[in-house]
Structure formats: C-alpha cells, structure tokens
Amino acid sequence: MQSGVLAVPEIKKLLQEHQLLQSLVIAPKAEMFTEITYDSRKAGAQTLFICKGNFRPEYLASAKKAGATGYVAEQYYPEGDGMTAIIVSDVQKAMALLGAAFYDYPQNELFIIAYTGTKGKTTSSYFARGILETATGDRTALFSTIDRILGPEPDQRFKSNLTTPESLDLFHDMRQAINNGMNHLVMEVSSQAYKKSRVYGLKYDIGLFLNISPDHIGKNEHPTFEDYLFCKEQLLLNSKTCVINAETAHLLDVYQTAKASVGTENIYLYARKDAQLSFDVPVDFEIANDFEDLKQSEFKLSAKTKKAQALAIDGTYTIALAGDYNEGNAASAIIASALAGARKAVAQEALPLVKVPGRMEMLTSKEHGTVYIDYAHNYASLSALLKFLRQQTHAGKIRVVVGSTGDKGVSRREGFGKALSEEADIAYLTTDDPGFEDPMQIAQEIDAHIDHERVEVIFELDRKKATRLAIEASTAEDVVVLAGRGEDKYLKVKGEEILYPTDVELAQEILEELE
Ligand SMILES: CC(=O)N[C@H]1[C@@H](OP(=O)(O)OP(=O)(O)OC[C@H]2O[C@@H](n3ccc(=O)[nH]c3=O)[C@H](O)[C@@H]2O)O[C@H](CO)[C@@H](O)[C@@H]1O[C@H](C)C(=O)N[C@@H](C)C(=O)N[C@H](CCC(=O)O)C(=O)O
Numbered sequence: 001m002q003s004g005v006l007a008v009p010e011i012k013k014l015l016q017e018h019q020l021l022q023s024l025v026i027a028p029k030a031e032m033f034t035e036i037t038y039d040s041r042k043a044g045a046q047t048l049f050i051c052k053g054n055f056r057p058e059y060l061a062s063a064k065k066a067g068a069t070g071y072v073a074e075q076y077y078p079e080g081d082g083m084t085a086i087i088v089s090d091v092q093k094a095m096a097l098l099g100a101a102f103y104d105y106p107q108n109e110l111f112i113i114a115y116t117g118t119k120g121k122t123t124s125s126y127f128a129r130g131i132l133e134t135a136t137g138d139r140t141a142l143f144s145t146i147d148r149i150l151g152p153e154p155d156q157r158f159k160s161n162l163t164t165p166e167s168l169d170l171f172h173d174m175r176q177a178i179n180n181g182m183n184h185l186v187m188e189v190s191s192q193a194y195k196k197s198r199v200y201g202l203k204y205d206i207g208l209f210l211n212i213s214p215d216h217i218g219k220n221e222h223p224t225f226e227d228y229l230f231c232k233e234q235l236l237l238n239s240k241t242c243v244i245n246a247e248t249a250h251l252l253d254v255y256q257t258a259k260a261s262v263g264t265e266n267i268y269l270y271a272r273k274d275a276q277l278s279f280d281v282p283v284d285f286e287i288a289n290d291f292e293d294l295k296q297s298e299f300k301l302s303a304k305t306k307k308a309q310a311l312a313i314d315g316t317y318t319i320a321l322a323g324d325y326n327e328g329n330a331a332s333a334i335i336a337s338a339l340a341g342a343r344k345a346v347a348q349e350a351l352p353l354v355k356v357p358g359r360m361e362m363l364t365s366k367e368h369g370t371v372y373i374d375y376a377h378n379y380a381s382l383s384a385l386l387k388f389l390r391q392q393t394h395a396g397k398i399r400v401v402v403g404s405t406g407d408k409g410v411s412r413r414e415g416f417g418k419a420l421s422e423e424a425d426i427a428y429l430t431t432d433d434p435g436f437e438d439p440m441q442i443a444q445e446i447d448a449h450i451d452h453e454r455v456e457v458i459f460e461l462d463r464k465k466a467t468r469l470a471i472e473a474s475t476a477e478d479v480v481v482l483a484g485r486g487e488d489k490y491l492k493v494k495g496e497e498i499l500y501p502t503d504v505e506l507a508q509e510i511l512e513e514l515e
C-alpha cells in the first residue's frame, strides 16, 4: 500500500483481521481515499472521515459537503448517506490501524524508544534524544509532552498538544520525520494513549517503565489506580526489549508483565546502589552518586550481570540537571541508547549538554537566593524535588509558590499539601490553570492538607504577586521553588487559554527589578 492512499479492499481486510468490522456499505466511486482525518474542518475531496470522541453528526455533514467520500464510525449516520460507510466496533482502534496503513507503516522504518511512567518521561526522553542525536548524526526525532521534533530544522519542531498524539497524528508525524531524514524516534507514551488506543498495534524496539504512583485518576482519565497501572504496563507488552527502574512501586507486577512479553535476556533492570527493592530480583545496572550540588551531578553506572556488561557502558557520567531522581532518568537513557547502538563515550559527551525546558531551571541572585522553576505537579514529583533541595539547603528556608489545576487531577491538591508539610517552610498558594473552578477554593483544598505547625501559608491568587512575595522575602541562603508550570505559556481559565508569562519569565523580571 502506498503512503497517502487507502483502498476499500485493504481497509476491509485490515479491519477484519482485527475483528473490528461490523458492516460495510460501499458507495459508487468511493473506493479509494487520498486523505484521512478526524476533523471535518480538514476534510476535502476523497477524504475518509473518522467519527470519534465527542463527535457530532453535523461534523459528518460538513465533511461530506467538503468532498469526503467515506466515513468510519461505531454506528450508521444518515448524514453520511451516499458515502462509503465503514461501521466498526471500536473506532479508536480502527483509526490507529488505518492511520498506520495510510502512512505506510512508518514505525517499520524507525528504531523506536518509548517511555512510560508517572514521572520523568520528558526528562528521560530528552536525555535519550540528546545521546542519540550525537550517535545518529541528528537523525533522531522526539515526541514529548513539550514538543514534537520531526527533523533538524527549526520549522520541523512543534509545540505538543498531548503527551502522546492521537493515532492519525502520530503516524503522520512519524512519516514526516522519516521524510526529513530521521531513522530513530524517542517518544513518551501516556497511560491515556493506551486508554484511548492511540498506540494500538504499535510495537517499540525498547520500552522503558520508569515508575508509577497515583495520578491521572478521576473523571476523563482513569477510573482506578489498577486501570492506570494496567494501561501503563501495556507498553511492556508491546516492546521487544524492556528496561525497568527496579525501584518502581509494584515491581513484581511490572516485571511479570515484561516477562509475559519477552525473555529475561531482553529485560534490563536498574536501581540505585543499596536501594531496597519491593521484590527480590537481580539488578543489571547500579547507579551510585559521586557528587551532586544544586546545579549538576556526577554518578557511576556499574554493570552487575553478563548481559549488562555486554553493553559496555560502565563508567562515570555527568548531568547538568540537579535532583537525584535525574540520575535514574539519565541512567535509563544511557541503557536505552546503548541498546540502540550508542557508545559510552557518546553518552558521556552528550549528557552534560542536555537541558529540559521547565525542568529544574535555576536562576541565582546575590541577595534573594536561588530560584528553581520546575514542572513538579503532583505529590511524587514535588516531594522528590523538595527532599532533594532540603538535603542541599542547609541554612536557608524553602519557599514554594504553587497552585493546582482545576477540572482534573483533584487528588494532586492533597498531594501538594502533604509534600509541602514534609519539606517546605513557607507555601505561597496561588493560581495554576483553574479552568472552570474557583482558584481560591482550590488553594483552600491544598491548605486543608498542610500541617500549619510546620509550614507558614500565604494566600496570593495573583501568580505574579505570589512569585514576587516569595522572591522579595528570600534571603541569600533561601531557595524559592516555582512549581507546577515549567515553561507553560498559557493559563487555562474557563475554557480559554490566556497568554501568561512563564514562571521563568516572571522570576527573571522580578530578579532584574530587585537586583
Ligand atoms: C479524553 C480524551 O482523550 N480526549 C482527547 C480526544 O478528544 P475527542 O476525541 O473527544 O475529541 P474532541 O476534540 O473533543 O472532538 C470530537 C471530535 O470532533 C471533531 N470535530 C470537532 C469540531 C469540528 O468542527 N469538527 C470535527 O470534526 C474533532 O476533530 C474530534 O475528532 O481527542 C482529542 C484529539 O483528537 C484530544 O485533544 C483529547 O484530549 C484531551 C483534550 C486531553 O487533554 N486529554 C488528556 C487527559 C490526555 O490525554 N493526557 C495525556 C497525558 C496524561 C497522562 O500522562 O496520562 C496525553 O497523552 O496528553
């Protein structure tokens, strides 16, 4: 099948093979499609239109008016009369299969490294791409929460709307990346990607499982933690080689899932030296910290098994990103890149140059301490970040500016309260993407979980003012953390995205005024 063409007999065969086809009505002169889309606004002549999600029948009518000649849906629609009607039992799965076919199976022309985990996907993906960029001579694409990099030119880089794109966009972008000369891809796979079958049928050369902790549970996401874990584990079932952080919660479950997919010779486990694992299993790589400060860290990676030794990546590595958990993120990237053929010296040279927008970005000042801008936006990440800073900050206070998003991730409010109670000295509760909720109500919900004996709480819903209060009050020994937004440029309020200075811009502006 050619890229950019889909014919009804091939569609029929593909959907039947996956037992998805329920009925097929072929309209005259509508047997061949040269476009495929799920958005009526993009439909044109000979388009196959996919009716999915919060679809409305009038979208099908407009697609038909624009020239679409076929549709795929879970039910028949009179608005599509005169079009070829492909009725399936699961439109998301059908869309993934048809997308892969339409773009002529681009996954077969890429070496794919896929990351899942509650925390660290973006950072680790940046590390892996950083190494592979050097190893492959700029021929590594990246699909991350921050951006989609489809080639080496600036106009081949786009801001992401989702961590893992909708399947049609995913296969489209893979094909585009190949057309731009890419032969490797590092991608993040969210649990939602499995829940919504965005990656249905996709196999990865290497699948990495970083960690799991309760998150993304609630309306529009996962009904339970078990469902969240189940979705994340699907990545291992679809990987030829599995790399697992042995310090993850639910290690036994995760490891058994990997074993159901590949032999143990294709499973690599890594952990920090002396880590207490929840299940007794030999670790392939150990990570030992050599040195760390608030700017960078140096660590040793040691192979503990024969198959690990064969990768020849024992050695010392430096990263310019503080946070002990980032050593684990970097180790995962070194192992994955080695499995993709990158040599140790390349990893050692490339890693110190990797920066991740909005993750552990640091601004220093003479009189107002150090300001960290970090995307930490749930208990696991804020707690890991504050614990690390507490170890490093001996004399000073830890001031945290934080809000929690509205309309989703409600459990994060309790998590923030808990993490602040454990390590913060002063919390500035403020606004972060309130959506349709009242930001004061959200702040009060965080406050309800704060231990007031240990933490002073200041309510300031204007994020700029809250940041200013924290930085102004900070002394040279203090640390200010602007948490949760990283380099996000928009504030989501009542269904609108309002352009708003990033936390980095806010901090820079305030520090310039103060110094
Ligand atoms: C619940 C969910 O998965 N929703 C996703 C889904 O929405 P949807 O299918 O209902 O699409 P919709 O945008 O509501 O519109 C319905 C359909 O009508 C079409 N339409 C609409 C208007 C029109 O004029 N004509 C037309 O044809 C749209 O193109 C669409 O196909 O498909 C859309 C793209 O096709 C996504 O943007 C949207 O993600 C929502 C916004 C989202 O933010 N999801 C989050 C929960 C998510 O997936 N997050 C994960 C990270 C979290 C994690 O780590 O688990 C991620 O991967 O990003």
Ligand SMILES: Nc1ncnc2c1ncn2[C@@H]1O[C@H](COP(=O)(O)OP(=O)(O)OP(=O)(O)O)[C@@H](O)[C@H]1O
Residues within 6 Å of the ligand: 117, 118, 119, 120, 121, 122, 123, 124, 145, 163, 210, 211, 325, 326, 328, 329, 358, 359, 360, 374, 375, 376, 377, 380, 381, 382, 384, 385
């Ligand atoms: N391995 C880790 N363990 C715990 N916390 C981490 C880890 N790696 C990063 N973090 C924290 O989580 C934040 C988000 O990191 P990152 O963007 O790499 O994760 P992610 O999995 O892509 O997150 P999300 O799914 O929320 O986009 C970081 O800013 C840092 O505070």
